[in-house]
Amino acid sequence: MQFPASEFSSILIAAIFVQNVVFVMLLCSNNFFKTAKSPATGLIYSACITVCVTFASAGAWLVNRYLLVPFGLKFLAPFAFVLVIALLEVVAELLLIRFAPALHRRLGRLLPATAFNCAVLGIVFYNIQTSPRGFFGAVFYGFCAGLGYILAFMITAAAMKKLEYSNPPTAFGGLPIALITAGIMSMAFMGFMNIQILY
């Protein structure tokens, strides 16, 4: 198996900017705007999503390549991918309970929300089904898409910080103004839309 540097660099740019998870694919998880108000928790959450999506991409690629495709079971993909993510989540939770109970008390409620959201499963689907890559390419794409999520989160959190000192109409307070901020950022990311990246 080859590791052409050009392929990996184009995956990096594509996953972070051209197909940004939140602003272009709209795969924001349910907690994206809620956690944007408390950046510290949100950053941990986004980092957890990055880790989760990297491992899930690896698992889903293996399942897809060695179980679904050879046996003609592609229609079972939703169940199989959720199964991979669920196994990861349970293993992570059991490891935390066993080896770091204090951390588990702090982050335990975060774990299910990290594993089961549209961002993780959506990235896995895009990664595995719509554009076939090699194993390392798929894992790297998952990791970079997670980085794209962190980038989107940091932009939104910074914008929300500024919004605290501004005075939007009361009807727009809270979620609507956050959505409009994301919409403006999405317009900015539309600038990347026509970039053709070969990989």
Add this chain to the structure above:
Amino acid sequence: MNENSGDLNEKAALEESAQAEATGPAEGAVSPQAAGEGPTASELLALLRRGITARNPVLVRALALAPVLFVSTTLKNGLLLAGVTLIVLILMSIVSSLIYTRIPAYLRAALLTLIAAAFVTPLCMLSNTAAPNVAASVGIFLPLVAVNGIFLSRAEHFDGDARLLPAVIDGAANGLGFALAIILLSVIREVLGSGMLYGRVLPGMQNFSFSFALMPAGGLFALAFLIAIVQFARQNRQRKEQKSAGRDRD
């Protein structure tokens, strides 16, 4: 045709404002103290109305934003996703009210999501054969119904007490609330974006297209305005209630 979508917006706002009364008393309808006798029909109706309006999963609780934003480009897509979500939510509310308290805590989310995925997979196959074009344009958001967070959130809040009927009604209410939001948004975006509704060109809008409404940014803006209208109606309602309460005290 902008007036059309405007009308729909106002309708939603009116429904939203009608919800405020339902909020207070309906809170008691699900209290575990009443577990002894079965809930009355009016309580169940209030529960249904509350799920669609005051606790609307998309417009009020901001759950499942991703599918609503991405899929709502045409009414056909919206209807398909709304249908699948409604079916899955009803089935999941039955399952989770039966087994929620019997699963150890660390397995709950994983097991419930897996069961949801097991429901979603055949529905995906069904919609792939019944409406292949629509299913293809909804794409990955059909399987993503399994992780949209609505049933996990309602399982956490609701299924501690395991009565079946209120749980099913609550699940259906959440599904209908989701459907209301996605259908409103997709009507607005399809009419604005392509001058069509349900794939048919609307009279007088043959050459109309404002394709920005179909882009991700357009979806975010449209949802922001929809939620702002809802919030405006709620705040108006609260202000009126406070005023009338103040007058009573005088």
